[in-house]
Amino acid sequence: MDLAGRVAVVTGAGAGLGLAYARDLARGGARVVVNDVDAAAAEAAVEAIRGEGGIAVAEAAPVGDSEAAQALVDRAAGEYGRLDVMVTNAGVLRDTVLWKMTDEDFDAVIDVHLRGTFTCVRAAAIAMRAQGEGGRIICVGSPTGQRGNFGQTNYAAAKAGIVGMVRTWAMELARARITVNAVIPVAATAMTRSVPFLKAHVEALESGAELPPYVRRTLGLGTPQDAAGLVTFLASDAAADITGQAIGIGGDRVGVWSHPQQISAAYATGGWSADDLAGVWSTALRPHLQTFGEQLPQPQE
Template identity: 70%
Template structure:
């Protein structure tokens, strides 16, 4: 991939998946704006990319607000003259079961994941449309947003909203040559290290470089940050010009395409449905194919 003519913003890229995305984009030639709320992490990321021969600058700001989004776009334009790729990766977690989740827990996660994606993409699209040369919108989704997940009302709702926005933007931006897609990553990060089934494997990787077994890489589609980053670089490239409005999963040795929600079973009744007729018909019509919910527990 040759991205030497591209300029990208990657939110939440001081560490973890975001840093992996930024490093991959820079290695392919793109100039990158690193973003994080931690100035030291952002500066370290810039130094790391620069030391490898890449081009990078930092913008330290918490995503969510319009002013933050506009600052990120301005940083790209002021430093490199344009903006071609917006990667919205920044995120936080405030996991609690529903009856213990506070307003602040809910609002904080939605502010960063959902509103942050909206404001950053809106600001980026304004610049891309002004340039008139198309562009790439790449947002971070999650299996939780596709399936739901215990203790993650806020996070699952935000990520489901991100997927819906991508499908909407794919229609709205097509005429401008701007594509919008979501990456659904599964990788070893500080977040996934809290999952008991994954924790010992991640610790072994960190301590002595022990590779993940096939039960993880293939069975669970779970790998390293580097395993995921290539998808972002592909979606930023000209090779992905025909990929639009998709939610694409990646992790370990697994690449997948998530389906758009659709009707799977239908029944009709002349004159419409009452509560009684639904109760009678449910078990022998649409109720015969109930859909699953929740992320399956790892089977190792």
């Protein structure tokens, strides 16, 4: 992919998936503003990109509020004269079950993931619309936002909200030729290390072991680098007609997530009473009820 002349901002790019996205964009020729709450991590990421021949600068800030979002857009414009790509990757975890989750646990995750995505995309959209040359907005979701996950009320709410905003923004920004998509990655990172059914595989990868085909294909789990190509593709001219989508990537697998839609219906003239619903539920609606949480196949021997 040739991204020469493009300018990208990647939030939460000091490590893990964000770093992989920033490095891959730079390899494609984009000039990158690397954001992270950890200034040292952001600077180390910039050095890694420059060591590979890329162009990047660091902008340390905790995403969430409007001031931080505007600072990122301003840094891109100040350093490189424009903004073409916004990748909202920054996130935190505060996992615990519902009855133990505090207001602070909930607010911290919502502020970084959901509000941080909103403020950064809003600032980017204003800048891109003013340029009048289109743009690419790539928001990072999660399977948890698509399916739910035990102990992640706050994270599930934020990630589901991000995909909902993506569909709305795709409509609102279409006339400005700004595409908006969500990436749903599964990769071995510090964040996925906390997921029980992935922990052993993440630790194995960290120890230098190769992931077996079952993990890379069936679970769709790989390295952060395995997920980076999708972001670069969506930032390119090759993806100019792709918008409003949630696209999963991980290990050896890539796929498109469905949007919520009504899958069954029954009708009663004059509406439905509770007794009416009880009478038809088993035959008309129960067969169509959906699963929730990750439905994992058994490992292959």
